[in-house]
Amino acid sequence: MTSKEKITFDGINPSPTRFSELNELLINLVISARNILGDNFFGAYLQGSFAVGDADMQSDCDFLIFINEQLTDYQENELRKLHDEIPTRQGHWTQHLEGSYPIASEFKTLKKLDAKWLYIDHGWREMQWDTHCNNCWARWSLREKGITLIGPDPKNIVDPIPKGIMRDEAKKLLINIIADTHSWMPPTIAWGQRYIVTTACRMLYTIKTGEVISKARCIDWAAKNLDSRWLYLLKQVKEDRKLGFDANATPREGSMQEAYSFVKYVQSIGLKKN
Structure with missing residues (x-):
């Protein structure tokens, strides 16, 4: 051919x-x-x-x-x-x-x-x-x-990826997730707030399992497995996903700071030395 x-x-x-x-x-x-x-x-x-x-x-x-x-x-x-x-x-x-x-x-x-x-x-x-x-x-x-x-x-086509490598890569991303996100997505855009929370959940899931799941499932997993104080934030992120990306939509009042606090909480779990 x-x-x-x-x-x-x-x-x-x-x-x-x-x-x-x-x-x-x-x-x-x-x-x-x-x-x-x-x-x-x-x-x-x-x-x-x-x-x-x-x-x-x-x-x-x-x-x-x-x-x-x-x-x-x-x-x-x-x-x-x-x-x-x-x-x-x-x-x-x-x-x-x-x-x-x-x-x-x-x-x-x-x-x-x-x-x-x-x-x-x-x-x-x-x-x-x-x-x-x-x-x-x-x-x-x-x-x-x-x-x-x-x-x-x-x-x-591709060799198996060891779970240890998946976990190590997730930890690397989790360390700088806020700064890395804001390097290409300003904190004034609501979509970025949802992205930070969702990505933190996905990285923690990979650290715990060595595998990958969808954005929707990782939020549900976090709601079942993390401290209940984060349920409101996780519900907000899941419900707001349907809004999609809008460069003119600003984060809900206080939601970006709550996302930052959530990342620190996730880091305390995911980056904890055994």
């Missing part, structure tokens, strides 16, 4: 999600990518929220389209054109695709965590070379929960 031969729908998972509009978009994405990549196409998958469960209309759709070797200039340029065009289409999900084009051999182990892959952020039209999807979370969610669009079984 060459990059000039047109690929059809054959073999592509027709219903990878419960959203028909998104399914149609993913089929189109895979067909377009295969036509561009030709023999360099390896497989296509979903990881992240759609893989671990409970994805909703506020979720990003995290995809991985694997390649066999580094992109040629032609392939990179054509992929950039494709992802520049997708957000101009009508529909909700055209603004919420997020993913990378990793080299399959670099994804298999953790040895290439410094490798940058061609990446598109949700809502963006310009692709970047970035390590965004190059982490243990993406590998774990793909191997253990991944959804195949087309290609080999995910367990044949």
